[in-house]
Amino acid sequence: MHYAIIAAGEGSRLKEEGITSPKPLVKINGETLLERLVRIFLDNHAESISLIINEEMKDVQEFVTRMQLPVPFHCVIKSTPGSMHSFAALAPYLHSGKFILTTVDTIFHENEFAKYIRSFESDDALDGLMAVTDYIDDEKPLYVGTDGSLSITGFFDQEYPDCKYISGGIYGLTPKALTVLSHCMETEKLRMREFQRELVYAGLRLKAMPFSKIIDVDHAGDIEKAEAFGI
Numbered sequence: 001m002h003y004a005i006i007a008a009g010e011g012s013r014l015k016e017e018g019i020t021s022p023k024p025l026v027k028i029n030g031e032t033l034l035e036r037l038v039r040i041f042l043d044n045h046a047e048s049i050s051l052i053i054n055e056e057m058k059d060v061q062e063f064v065t066r067m068q069l070p071v072p073f074h075c076v077i078k079s080t081p082g083s084m085h086s087f088a089a090l091a092p093y094l095h096s097g098k099f100i101l102t103t104v105d106t107i108f109h110e111n112e113f114a115k116y117i118r119s120f121e122s123d124d125a126l127d128g129l130m131a132v133t134d135y136i137d138d139e140k141p142l143y144v145g146t147d148g149s150l151s152i153t154g155f156f157d158q159e160y161p162d163c164k165y166i167s168g169g170i171y172g173l174t175p176k177a178l179t180v181l182s183h184c185m186e187t188e189k190l191r192m193r194e195f196q197r198e199l200v201y202a203g204l205r206l207k208a209m210p211f212s213k214i215i216d217v218d219h220a221g222d223i224e225k226a227e228a229f230g231i
Contacts (some may be wrong), residue, residue, distance in 0.1 A: 001117060002097055003041040004090045007034065007104035008054045008080050017220035024053065024060050024104045026217060028226045033104050033217065034060070038069065040110055041100075044117045050074040050093040052086045082190035084181070091178050101171045105217035107226045108168070112211045119209060120172040127204035128152075128177060130196075131170035135213040137225075141166040142193045144208055152206040155196045167196070168214035176204060 007024045014023060021027070024034040031039075034051075041049055048071050053060045055077055064075050074093050080086045087101060094101075098120060108131070120129040130152060132144050143163035145153040156163060171192075180198050189195065199206060215226050 001041075001045045001121065002048045002050070002094055002099035003037075003046050004050045004052075004087070004094060004099060004101045005034070005037055005104050006052055006083055006086045006090070006101070007057075007060070008052045008078065008086045009083075009103075013218055014220060019220050019223075022057050022060050023217070024057070025063060026105075026223060028107065028217070028223065032063075034063070037102070037104060037106075038067070040113060042069070042071070043110075044114055045121070046071050047097070048072040048074070048093060050076070050090045052076040052078060052080070052089050054079040083192045084184060084190055084195050087192065087195070088181060088185050091181060095175050095178065098172065098174050101173065103169055103216070105222075106169050107215040107217060107229060108170070108211055109213070109229075113170075116170070116172070116209050116211070123207075125205065126172075126207055127174050128199060128206040129172035130206060130208050131168035131172075131211050131214065132165035132208040133168045133211045133214045134165050136166055137215065138166065139218075142196070143167075146208050150208045150210075152200065152208050154200055155193055157193070165208060165210060167193075168211055169216065170214070171196075180204070 025032045076089045078089050116131060143156040143159050144165045144167055145162045147153055180202050184195050184198055217226055
């Protein structure tokens with residue numbers, strides 16, 4: 001499995017709330033967000049790990065240069081206008097097989113993630129397996145429509161009757177999705193939720209896999225929540 005981490009945001013809300021560390025280096029129970037994800041990926045059959053950070057993150061750049069990993073590691077240093085453009089910058093490293101894309105601040109139970117990876121690895125009929133949760137602690141959640149078999153029917157900015165879950169920000173995809181990404185870039189879309197909608201419009205076979213809880217570390221208070229999460 002190939003893994004990709006989007007860590008190109010500025011973490012402005014954390015800065016405003018007194019957190020001086022750049023988001024990738026924020027520590028949860030003594031471990032930086034970046035190190036935590038890399039460790040989990042290595043525990044789950046990582047063939048390669050790719051990362052994007054913005055040009056202003058000098059501390060993170062220095063931190064990354066000291067990382068020594070047993071798999072190919074690619075670091076893109078580029079400031080982008082949005083998460084989808086960050087994804088596009090990582091796309092050249094994701095053409096050779098199934099991959100997982102997530103943001104650096106995504107907190108989840110490791111045992112659930114391991115089950116998620118095993119499920120995606122074993123199902124060659126799927127074009128994508130998206131992590132979802134019914135735990136809603138997001139300012140602008142992306143609701144995920146599903147049918148009785150957890151096949152994804154749509155992604156919505158507002159809750160609809162078939163939307164039991166929201167997106168957890170962990171995307172399991174195949175290289176087929178990169179064609180859709182190229183189309184999104186050509187039509188000047190910026191947001192990952194627009195890309196996800198295009199996956200549905202393009203007819204890709206997507207399923208949802210529920211996690212009990214997924215937390216994004218966007219605010220100072222989220223650090224405490226994450227540490228109490230029992231990760």
